[in-house]
Amino acid sequence: MVNWIFSKVAYGLLWTGKKTGLTYNEVNIIVYYLLIPLSWTIMLDCWLGIPVTTCALLCIWLGLFIATRHTFSLWCDRAFEDSVSFLNRFNRLGSNYVLSSVIICVAIPIAIYVLLILLVI
Numbered sequence: 001m002v003n004w005i006f007s008k009v010a011y012g013l014l015w016t017g018k019k020t021g022l023t024y025n026e027v028n029i030i031v032y033y034l035l036i037p038l039s040w041t042i043m044l045d046c047w048l049g050i051p052v053t054t055c056a057l058l059c060i061w062l063g064l065f066i067a068t069r070h071t072f073s074l075w076c077d078r079a080f081e082d083s084v085s086f087l088n089r090f091n092r093l094g095s096n097y098v099l100s101s102v103i104i105c106v107a108i109p110i111a112i113y114v115l116l117i118l119l120v121i
Contacts, residue, residue: 005106006098025080026073033079034061036109043116 017027034057041053068075087100095103 002099002102005102009101009106023073023076026076028083029076029079032083032105040112040116043113043120047116047119 013027013031014024016022016031017024020027022030038054038057041057045051045054064075065072084097087097087104090100091097
């Protein structure tokens with residue numbers, strides 16, 4: 001099941017890259033470092049009633065896009081490599097890259113969505 005989830009997510013990221021002209025690494029970083037956190041901040045700000053966290057995240061990303069405007073792909077490659085290194089650190093605990101990816105990049109975000117949805121409702 002873990003391998004199936006991993007392959008479906010990876011395929012979705014690859015498909016999105018092909019449709020948008022972005023690399024797998026770029027799509028991965030945009031999804032996991034911008035879009036998912038942005039959706040969380042929007043939900044959190046709905047609960048708070050003010051767009052504080054969303055504005056902060058958008059300002060950070062705007063600065064990042066400006067700072068890396070000619071090297072964004074390279075920046076994404078480095079960020080992706082750092083993410084892979086982080087996930088591989090769990091190998092010492094008996095995990096592996098695929099399992100760690102599914103837990104940290106799928107299961108935990110789903111749990112956060114559930115909590116935020118309950119909070120907003």
